[in-house]
Structure formats: C-alpha cells, structure tokens
Amino acid sequence: MTLPENQEHAFDPVERVAASESASRILALGGKVRIEDVAALAGVSPITVSRALRNPGIVSDVRRKRIEAAVAETGYASNPHASALKSGRSNIVAAFLSNIASEQYTAAADGCSAVLERAGYHLVMGRTSYSYARETSLIRAIMAMRPAAAFITGVMELEENRLFLRGLDIPIVESWANARDPIDMLVGFSNVDGVRLAVTHLAERGYRKVGFIGRNSGRGTIRRKAFETHAEALGLERIAALSVPNVHGVIDGRQALRDILTTVSDLDAVFCANDLLGIGAMLEARAMGLRIPEDLAIVGFGDSELAAQIPPGMTTVCVDSHAMGETAGRLILGRLNDDLSGETRRVFPVSLKIRGST
Numbered sequence: 001m002t003l004p005e006n007q008e009h010a011f012d013p014v015e016r017v018a019a020s021e022s023a024s025r026i027l028a029l030g031g032k033v034r035i036e037d038v039a040a041l042a043g044v045s046p047i048t049v050s051r052a053l054r055n056p057g058i059v060s061d062v063r064r065k066r067i068e069a070a071v072a073e074t075g076y077a078s079n080p081h082a083s084a085l086k087s088g089r090s091n092i093v094a095a096f097l098s099n100i101a102s103e104q105y106t107a108a109a110d111g112c113s114a115v116l117e118r119a120g121y122h123l124v125m126g127r128t129s130y131s132y133a134r135e136t137s138l139i140r141a142i143m144a145m146r147p148a149a150a151f152i153t154g155v156m157e158l159e160e161n162r163l164f165l166r167g168l169d170i171p172i173v174e175s176w177a178n179a180r181d182p183i184d185m186l187v188g189f190s191n192v193d194g195v196r197l198a199v200t201h202l203a204e205r206g207y208r209k210v211g212f213i214g215r216n217s218g219r220g221t222i223r224r225k226a227f228e229t230h231a232e233a234l235g236l237e238r239i240a241a242l243s244v245p246n247v248h249g250v251i252d253g254r255q256a257l258r259d260i261l262t263t264v265s266d267l268d269a270v271f272c273a274n275d276l277l278g279i280g281a282m283l284e285a286r287a288m289g290l291r292i293p294e295d296l297a298i299v300g301f302g303d304s305e306l307a308a309q310i311p312p313g314m315t316t317v318c319v320d321s322h323a324m325g326e327t328a329g330r331l332i333l334g335r336l337n338d339d340l341s342g343e344t345r346r347v348f349p350v351s352l353k354i355r356g357s358t
Helices: 021-028 035-042 046-054 061-074 103-117 132-143 159-167 191-204 219-233 250-261 275-287 305-309 321-336
Strands: 092-097 122-127 149-152 172-175 185-189 209-215 237-244 269-272 297-301 315-318 345-348 351-353
Touching: 035 046, 035 061, 046 061, 092 103, 092 132, 103 122, 103 149, 103 321, 122 132, 132 159, 149 321, 172 321, 185 191, 185 321, 191 219, 191 269, 191 297, 191 315, 191 351, 209 219, 209 250, 209 275, 219 237, 237 250, 250 269, 250 275, 269 275, 275 297, 275 305, 321 345
Parallel strands: 092 122, 092 149, 149 172, 172 185, 185 345, 209 237, 209 269, 269 297, 297 315
Antiparallel strands: 315 351
C-alpha cells in the first residue's frame, strides 16, 4: 500500500525547543561561540576562562562555577585535539543514533558508513537515547574530535544544539522526518504520510475503535498528532492513547499494551509509533490470550526484520533505511568535495507492508 505517485510529501510539524537568551544572542551573531562570549556571560576575562578550562584548580571556586555555568549555557567547547589537527579536520564522520536497539537506525548507519569508507572516512557512532541532555553531552564530546561531517538519525529540536552544529561549518545531514528547516541537508521521509497510510488501512479493514502507543516527544508527538487528525477525518473512535517517555526495547511495548487494556476493553486496533513498541504489543497480546487480528489488530512503524517473522506477521509502515543512509553518505561526500551544485534534500517514499496482524 503506497501513496499516489503524484501526491506531494507532507511536511512534518517538528517542534523546536527555544534557545536560552545567551544562545539566542550567539545565534544572532552567526552561531560561532567564542571564548569571549563565555567570559562575558561569566563576568570574567577570556584568559580566566582559558585557565579554568585548562587547569580548574588555579581558579577560585566561585569563578569556576560561573564559568562552568556559562559553558553549559552557550555550548562552548574547547578542542583538546586542536594542536594535532591544525592542518584541517579529521577523517571522522560523527553519527548520532537515536536508539542503537532500533534496526532501522543501525541499517542507516551501515549504509552511510559503506559509502564513506570507500572515500577514506570512518563513521563514529554515539546514541542520544531521545534525550536532550544526552544529545547535548554527546555533541560536545564528539565534536571535540573535529569531525569532517555529521549524520543524525532524526532532526535536532533543541535550538541550542542546532545553533552549535550550524556554527561548526561542516556538512550535516539530518534524517527521519520531512522538516521544513533542517540545519543543513536532509534525507528523510514524511511521518505524517506514513501514519496516514496506517490509519487509512485500519479504516478500510473495518476497525472503528482504535488506540495509539508512542513516545511523548519528538517524532512520537508528530505521529500521535497525525494519528489523531486522520482517525478523526475517517470517523474512527479514538478510545485509548498511551505515550511513553522513552523506548528501550520490546518490553516497553508489552507494558504499554498491558496498561491500555486495563483501562479499555473494546479496543479493535492499536497503532504503535515504532516497531519495538509494536512487536512488544504483539507478544503481550498473545501472552494475554488475545487473537491477532480477530481480537486486536496491531500496526507498527519501521519494518524491522522481526516484524515479518513474529506470527502472524506485523503490518507496518516502512521506508528504506539503508538507502537513506547511503544517500546521506553521498551528500556528505559531495559537500566535502566542494560540490555545491548537488542536491541537499531527498525525501524518500513510505509504504505500508500489510501482514497478518491486520
């Protein structure tokens, strides 16, 4: 099941998290965070900031704490590798994976790495775990290595991190959404389109009382809002919704379905905003003695390998993650080779693989 070929991809309403006042000032100046910016915010001289970063013990506790707070607020990062890299950037490309338990993200990283390695670059990966704090810490840590470029399995929502990355002046590819305003380049797909396919399919199969399980932020929010919009447009009754703070594995899907079914008893179908949740829901439904799809239909999002293997097979929204990674790698190489005429945005089509769960 696919969207009509002549239909334009819907944009995803990515929610941005505002930058602090100091970060906004830096953004207005072009995004470069200088040691002078940190010094001004901390109320000390630039040389004091430099001393505190190199040898914290020689600066008073009061000043050091003010400097540490200013560094955290502005996102300033001194570069411990700078002396060894004065001649240019490294041959490392940083990859920020939302969740390494997700088959889709690792497939994209594999595709990107395969392209980059042939050109002498190496992909170094870290996971953000859908956490702004971890994302911020990881960006600062990896960027201290002066990577040549960055690949992100998602779109940055925190404006301070967008500001920081834009100021590095390196090729950056975001993915997994069709955002209107990427930091630099985008290789993504429309989450809204994917949800539309799933909800339309449920309606066509005659399911009327539907529920939603997904994360309570980021793409989880985009998919939940799209689910609500299209379910209402098609006359479906939304009788249950459960948002989880994070997704670590299939256990989260099992618990989520168990929680939903303790509050409602007449649920016809549930849309799970990623395959880990969907597979968990499939396992829990079977453990509870429910027949799939006779008692409960389940739709996932991602098309992991296990989705096809777990009986009776899970219907799921799919996109070619490996091809997205390969495309990201090619866009990065083009920019690194000073090819400014190449494409900077690629939106992949989504489809629905219909299996026994619906």
